[in-house]
Amino acid sequence: MAVDYTVIVVYLAGMLAMGWWGMRRARSKSEFLVAGRRLGPAMYSGTMAAIVLGGASTIGGVGLGYRYGLSGAWMVFTIGLGLLALSVFFSARIARLKVYTVSEMLDLRYGGRAGVISGVVMWAYTLMLAVTSTIAYATIFDVLFDMNRTVAIVLGGSIVVAYSTLGGMWSITLTDMVQFVVKTIGVLLLLLPIAVVKAGGFGEMKAKLPTGYFDPLGIGGETIFTYVLIYTFGMLIGQDIWQRVFTARSDTTAKWGGTVAGTYCLAYALAGAVIGTAAKVLYPNLANADDAFATIVKDELPVGVRGLVLAAALAAVMSTSSGALIACATVANNDIWSRLRGRPAEGERDEVRGNRAFILVMGVAVICTAIALNNVVEALTVAYNLLVGGLLVPILGGLLWRRGTAQGALASVIVGGLAVIGLMAGYGILANEPVYYGLPASLVVYVAVSLATPATDTAVLEAWRERLAGRGGPEPVPASR
Numbered sequence: 058m059a060v061d062y063t064v065i066v067v068y069l070a071g072m073l074a075m076g077w078w079g080m081r082r083a084r085s086k087s088e089f090l091v092a093g094r095r096l097g098p099a100m101y102s103g104t105m106a107a108i109v110l111g112g113a114s115t116i117g118g119v120g121l122g123y124r125y126g127l128s129g130a131w132m133v134f135t136i137g138l139g140l141l142a143l144s145v146f147f148s149a150r151i152a153r154l155k156v157y158t159v160s161e162m163l164d165l166r167y168g169g170r171a172g173v174i175s176g177v178v179m180w181a182y183t184l185m186l187a188v189t190s191t192i193a194y195a196t197i198f199d200v201l202f203d204m205n206r207t208v209a210i211v212l213g214g215s216i217v218v219a220y221s222t223l224g225g226m227w228s229i230t231l232t233d234m235v236q237f238v239v240k241t242i243g244v245l246l247l248l249l250p251i252a253v254v255k256a257g258g259f260g261e262m263k264a265k266l267p268t269g270y271f272d273p274l275g276i277g278g279e280t281i282f283t284y285v286l287i288y289t290f291g292m293l294i295g296q297d298i299w300q301r302v303f304t305a306r307s308d309t310t311a312k313w314g315g316t317v318a319g320t321y322c323l324a325y326a327l328a329g330a331v332i333g334t335a336a337k338v339l340y341p342n343l344a345n346a347d348d349a350f351a352t353i354v355k356d357e358l359p360v361g362v363r364g365l366v367l368a369a370a371l372a373a374v375m376s377t378s379s380g381a382l383i384a385c386a387t388v389a390n391n392d393i394w395s396r397l398r399g400r401p402a403e404g405e406r407d408e409v410r411g412n413r414a415f416i417l418v419m420g421v422a423v424i425c426t427a428i429a430l431n432n433v434v435e436a437l438t439v440a441y442n443l444l445v446g447g448l449l450v451p452i453l454g455g456l457l458w459r460r461g462t463a464q465g466a467l468a469s470v471i472v473g474g475l476a477v478i479g480l481m482a483g484y485g486i487l488a489n490e491p492v493y494y495g496l497p498a499s500l501v502v503y504v505a506v507s508l509a510t511p512a513t514d515t516a517v518l519e520a521w522r523e524r525l526a527g528r529g530g531p532e533p534v535p536a537s538r
Contacts, residue, residue, distance in 0.1 A: 061364030068368045075231040079224020086408040089225035091303040101314035103237035106321045111377025112193035116350045122333020123349035126270025130330035135284040137322030139292025144315025149308035153527040160392040166455035167463035168517030176392030178447040179296050183385035185440035190378035191427035218420030221379045229379045236372035243369025249328045255357045256335035287441040294452045297384040386415040435486045446477030446495035450503045465507030473499025
């Protein structure tokens with residue numbers, strides 16, 4: 058394992074070095090939070106794909122393939138569909154707004170001050186998303202070093218917190234680009250063909266497994282529908298995703314770069330399911346399907362290649378973790394703390410220092426919460442249920458429906474969020490009912506309250522249209538690099 062250890066250590070050291078390099082570039086709020094809004098198509102596509110394809114998409118995607126066969130691709134597939142929908146239909150308008158958070162978009166659209174409440178919901182989502190990624194370090198480091206769970210979480214989490222705190226979005230962008238390359242080589246180009254060959258090829262896989270493993274709908278229509286509600290819609294409105302859209306240097310980059318990233322996600326989804334199906338042939342009696350990824354890597358790959366593929370898994374976890382962490386800190390500082398405090402920071406450097414401090418504080422909170430929790434699926438379900446149930450309707454309503462009002466948006470956030478929480482308490486966290494019933498409740502309240510209250514002021518709507526058209530904004534668009 059010495060060669061494998063060397064690969065991992067070099068990879069982790071490289072992440073920290075890029076954090077240090079990014080610190081030298083992050084000298085303003087725009088540079089620190091959204092990489093100066095100047096990422097070109099190649100870097101934008103790579104980093105967007107990196108953030109949406111995390112540990113759940115890699116380790117969890119292989120696990121679903123192990124359990125259900127090719128239809129196990131649906132979870133990651135719906136993530137890719139959501140990213141495609143965001144990129145094609147909304148990303149250009151979002152990029153032209155020149156804001157930093159989803160709550161700022163809501164304030165611009167509705168002319169109200171619902172930012173704190175929507176910020177709290179978004180903060181809870183990004184916090185739990187960061188926690189689920191941080192918990193996944195335990196699985197990877199256990200395979201690598203047979204390491205204690207708590208030590209693994211602290212080690213992996215500390216590295217992410219370190220490079221994210223140092224350079225903000227610039228550091229995260231650089232590390233995510235490396236992580237994208239490592240994931241592509243490790244999972245798509247190495248693990249996928251090796252797993253299929255070790256399993257005897259597709260003919261042998263079909264001969265040894267039930268036909269249901271090759272049914273594209275074998276996982277079940279209700280499960281697929283739930284994935285669409287949670288993940289496809291979740292991709293449309295998450296702060297972690299929008300913050301990446303804000304990094305694009307133009308609306309064209311946001312649209313077409315995101316389309317490339319979404320297409321990549323579809324291929325990654327199928328690859329994970331095929332790897333999991335091959336693992337089922339090789340190890341038919343694993344106690345836990347989520348162990349399929351680690352088992353096939355540990356037992357079937359040669360020295361050196363094994364280290365690279367484990368680095369790919371680590372890259373998947375780190376990319377999502379760092380993206381969720383900076384999103385969590387941005388919302389906490391800009392949407393909650395600065396509004397409650399009632400006064401902005403005095404200058405750009407002051408804002409960088411403040412946002413850096415919030416990343417550090419939120420990072421410590423994420424590590425502590427990850428140590429306390431065990432169930433990744435439950436934490437991720439809570440995150441997406443809150444996001445979709447509480448914020449989907451007012452955000453998409455603001456983008457698509459002129460008659461929506463601030464009162465309708467605020468009522469929708471409160472009713473949808475409380476409904477989801479109450480239904481999770483009644484039906485269970487993993488039940489489908491919370492999002493099935495919470496989302497319609499949010500929609501009905503949004504429409505009813507909006508129609509019952511005065512329309513949004515004409516001046517507010519005019520300012521909103523100007524921003525959507527790319528005219529005006531808090532800062533000039535930086536020159537392309």
